[in-house]
Amino acid sequence: MASTNMAAEFKDFADFTQFNAPLGPHTPLGVGGSVEVLVQPRTRDELAAVIRRCSAKQLRYRILGGGGNILVRDEGVVGIVLRLVTPAFTQVSVEKRSVKAGSGATLTALIAHACRNGLAGLESLVGLPGTVGGALLLNAGDRNSDIGQLVRRVEVIDSQGNVQTREHDEIRFTSSGTILDDPVLISAEFSLDNDNRDTITKRLRKAWIQYKATQPFSYQSTARIFKNPPGLNAGALIEQAGLNTTKVGAVAISERNPNCLVVESGATTRDVLRLVDLVRTRVHDRFHIELELAISVW
């Protein structure tokens, strides 16, 4: 149950707030309990007002994108979760050689928009699940390129609830994620190159086929489990440890990618965590390597 305090603090925001809202369905895995307060602001002003209230009252909040990197505990999440899913946060627009996308827009929408307008550079990200905000915070990509390299500037909301612009040089893009000193990303502008639409489409198709060949089937509910240890491949270690057919309850290692798990109906977060522990222990016993979780447990 949401505490009486929370209900009182969020009374002004009742039109776009839900209490004890199931959170699992907002993530691809679909498992886990409810969050105390779920806020889905309809405008930047509403978002800013919520951030100001949380800062003033020292209330903990988190931002949920597509949830591809989030595992919600069965007991649920204490505090506030914000989702930026209304049109104010999902628009994509093109101006000359740049594309601007709201942080709640999907990566797919961003890439499709760029391609339609003859703008190249994002092709290697095709197929990755999630939103622009989530992909940027994780600096998604592969060893050769990442989304951060293409960012010209971003708009954020600072902890006082003010909209600020941060240029590329003010942001630290690292291989394990983007370090943003502000709590909420609201949009990002990407510098791209002009190219022929058909050529971009061909590159997209090739990248998509290569990516999908190594991923679980698209009808499966899935998550990438571990980060690759430096110079190594987590999936290969899992396979070499003989774990690629491992199953705990209704959660199994994907037969197409040993570093992904797939959940079947009836799965719980507890099953996921038990499978994670089992894999970690076996890989450690065999190779003395500590695998680090790629997903965050909320």
Ligand SMILES: Cc1cc2nc3c(=O)[nH]c(=O)nc-3n(C[C@H](O)[C@H](O)[C@H](O)COP(=O)(O)OP(=O)(O)OC[C@H]3O[C@@H](n4cnc5c(N)ncnc54)[C@H](O)[C@@H]3O)c2cc1C
């Ligand atoms: C099957 C599968 C395959 C994958 N393959 C790859 C791959 O090949 N390469 C790769 O790099 N990644 C890969 N990923 C990871 C993927 O990049 C991330 O899961 C995805 O980009 C996260 O986006 P999301 O919108 O789901 O973010 P979420 O999981 O919702 O959030 C991720 C983080 O970003 C924060 N966040 C989200 N939006 C905002 C915002 N607006 N402001 C502030 N913080 C925010 C969240 O609080 C959280 O900390 C894969 C994931 C899956 C499930």
